[in-house]
Amino acid sequence: MRGKFITFEGIDGAGKSSHVDWLAECLRQRGLSVLVTREPGGTPLGEKLRDLLLHEPMHLETETLLMFAARREHLAQVIEPALARGQWVVCDRFSDATWAYQGGGRGLDKAKFLALEQWVLEGLQPDLTLLFDLPLEVARERIVLANRSLDRFEQERADFHERVRQAYLDRAQHFAHRIRLIDANQSLEVIRKILDAILQETIKSN
C-alpha cells in the first residue's frame, strides 16, 4: 500500500522543525516505515540549490524556478519512490512554502506559480499539512534568541513575513481538507498532544 505524505509549514521561527523528528518517531513506534526529508533540499543536487537559494541574491522568478527545480529532483529521486514503496514521507516544507514565500511574500504572479506547480507536482499534494502559526513578534523573538547568522529569507523585513503568514492562512482556508492549523504559541507538550491526536486520525483514515 502507498505511504502517506506529511508536510510541515510555517513562517520562520514558528518552531515546526523541532517537531519533525518527534512526529517521525511517533509513526515508527506505530510500526510504520518513515522517511524524513526537507525542502529546499532532500537530494545532493537539492542541497546545493538550497545553499544558493538561502544565500545568493537573485531575481524572484529565478528563485521560484530553482525552488521548483529542486522539488522536481526531490519528487523523482526521493518522495515518489518512497511513497510507492509504502513508506510515509515527512517533509519539512513543500509547495505551500513557495505559495507563501514567493507568492505572498514576494508577489510572484499566481498564474506562474500554478503553472509550475501543475508541471512539477503532476497533481500530487500532501495527505496532511501541519501549518504552525504564531504572531510575528513571537517568531522574531525566537529567531533572535537562537543567536545564529540569518539566511536571505530570515533577513527580510517584518511586512514580508506578515504577507507570508497571511498567504499561509489563506491557503489553509482554501485547502481545509488537508491543512491543519496549529497554534504554535503553546508549550511543546500541548503541541505534541495536538499532533498526536491528528496523527491518530490520519493513521485511521489509511
Ligand code: TMP
Ligand atoms: P527552513 O529554514 O524552514 O529550512 O526553510 C528555508 C527557507 O526557505 C525558509 O525561509 C523558507 C524558504 N522557502 C521558500 O522561500 N520557498 C520554498 O518553496 C521553500 C521550500 C522554502
